[in-house]
Amino acid sequence: MTTDKLGIIVNGATGRMGYRQHLVRSLLALRDEGGIPLSDGTRRPIELYLVARNEERLRELAAKHDIEKFTTDLDVALADEDFPVYFDALITRLRVPAIRKAIAAGKAIYTEKPTAESYADALALAEEAEAAGVKNGVVHDKLYLPGLIKLRRLIESGFFGEILSVRGEFGYWVFEGDWQPAQRPSWNYRSEDGGGIVVDMFPHWNYVIENLFGEISSVYAETRTHIPERFDEAGKSYTATADDAAYAIFDLADGPIVQFNSSWTVRVNRDELVEIHVDGTHGSAVVGLFGAKVQPRNVTPKPTWNPDLRDDHDYSADWIEVPQNDAVDNGFKLQWIEFLRYVLDDGEHNYDFRSGAKGMLLAEAALESNASGRRVSLAEQAGEK
Ligand SMILES: NC(=O)c1ccc[n+]([C@@H]2O[C@H](COP(=O)([O-])OP(=O)(O)OC[C@H]3O[C@@H](n4cnc5c(N)ncnc54)[C@H](O)[C@@H]3O)[C@@H](O)[C@H]2O)c1
Numbered sequence: 206m207t208t209d210k211l212g213i214i215v216n217g218a219t220g221r222m223g224y225r226q227h228l229v230r231s232l233l234a235l236r237d238e239g240g241i242p243l244s245d246g247t248r249r250p251i252e253l254y255l256v257a258r259n260e261e262r263l264r265e266l267a268a269k270h271d272i273e274k275f276t277t278d279l280d281v282a283l284a285d286e287d288f289p290v291y292f293d294a295l296i297t298r299l300r301v302p303a304i305r306k307a308i309a310a311g312k313a314i315y316t317e318k319p320t321a322e323s324y325a326d327a328l329a330l331a332e333e334a335e336a337a338g339v340k341n342g343v344v345h346d347k348l349y350l351p352g353l354i355k356l357r358r359l360i361e362s363g364f365f366g367e368i369l370s371v372r373g374e375f376g377y378w379v380f381e382g383d384w385q386p387a388q389r390p391s392w393n394y395r396s397e398d399g400g401g402i403v404v405d406m407f408p409h410w411n412y413v414i415e416n417l418f419g420e421i422s423s424v425y426a427e428t429r430t431h432i433p434e435r436f437d438e439a440g441k442s443y444t445a446t447a448d449d450a451a452y453a454i455f456d457l458a459d460g461p462i463v464q465f466n467s468s469w470t471v472r473v474n475r476d477e478l479v480e481i482h483v484d485g486t487h488g489s490a491v492v493g494l495f496g497a498k499v500q501p502r503n504v505t506p507k508p509t510w511n512p513d514l515r516d517d518h519d520y521s522a523d524w525i526e527v528p529q530n531d532a533v534d535n536g537f538k539l540q541w542i543e544f545l546r547y548v549l550d551d552g553e554h555n556y557d558f559r560s561g562a563k564g565m566l567l568a569e570a571a572l573e574s575n576a577s578g579r580r581v582s583l584a585e586q587a588g589e590k
Pocket residue numbers: 216217218219220221222223257258259294295296297299317318319344346390405
């Protein structure tokens with residue numbers, strides 16, 4: 206295989222996700238390890254081209270991480286034929302036009318989710334990429350997390366018997382931004398800027414659920430904007446127009462009942478910021494980003510309901526920690542390796558723009574369910590577009 210460097214354009218390199226997860230933890234880590242590990246045991250070196258709107262910040266980042274190329278002009282980067290891969294970590298609202306340019310430039314494209322602000326746009330983008338014959342992929346990072354890898358192993362080993370129900374609890378308190386700065390960007394709380402917890406998290410829930418438990422057939426959701434006023438990065442008050450919490454039930458075509466609470470307005474009383482509780486006929490599991498604990502049916506305690514008597518049984522002590530067994534690398538980096546190997550014709554990558562569009566379909570169906578008060582079928586929602 207060639208030892209030429211594979212050039213990767215990173216757009217939105219200064220953002221929260223673009224910088225931390227994609228640049229530092231994934232691409233710079235890969236570059237410093239010698240490149241993309243290939244199936245023949247060799248490595249293909251990579252070179253990065255940073256794009257963002259703030260030139261000063263770009264210059265700083267490039268110098269700090271020893272990156273030669275950077276620009277504030279996406280067209281300039283896309284015109285560079287030494288960089289055949291485009292990555293997009295822009296704010297969601299800017300994604301479609303940027304990716305359209307990358308398709309026109311014939312780049313292989315990898316992007317943060319969601320791929321677009323609407324299912325119609327996400328589907329159109331998938332069709333355009335396919336028609337142009339460019340390889341494409343969407344971040345599905347949660348599937349690569351140690352806890353979810355353990356959950357997949359439990360499912361594949363038959364641990365649960367028949368899975369009856371799944372309950373997901375995701376969330377934490379995001380500060381309003383007045384007396385303490387908010388820990389998420391303000392656009393997340395403005396629907397006119399592509400914000401909202403449904404649009405942010407349901408694309409994740411879609412691929413997590415469909416890859417682990419089965420295809421989602423319909424959704425019932427209630428969304429709320431619990432905190433109506435927040436304060437932006439400059440400390441200025443703004444009206445929160447987007448949902449900051451969503452309470453949803455997903456029906457699977459052939460599988461368990463799944464419910465997820467997603468909220469930026471809850472205080473954490475869990476081991477991790479997301480927990481998925483799975484109950485099956487033969488055993489149960491509680492899984493987070495990293496940890497997983499199980500309770501098989503043959504060690505299940507036998508509680509009896511008696512409000513007159515204090516129950517001193519320590520229920521949390523009945524669970525067994527699932528061992529890690531193998532070292533697991535950063536989830537974003539693992540998926541980057543898979544995507545880049547696919548670009549180099551050295552393996553498969555299953556999560557393309559179509560898969561991303563399905564995530565947006567679920568988000569739209571959930572918003573429609575909230576607006577109409579009905580359970581919404583995904584097939585029906587897709588048909589309307
Ligand atoms: N996979 C995940 O777990 C995950 C988590 C959070 C966010 N995301 C997604 O990642 C993307 C980026 O989110 P983020 O939280 O990093 O956002 P962010 O606001 O921190 O960064 C976004 C980037 O877009 C740039 N940008 C913003 N406005 C711009 C403008 N008007 N013109 C040009 N560039 C502009 C910013 O400079 C920055 O580089 C979003 O699509 C979001 O949905 C994914």
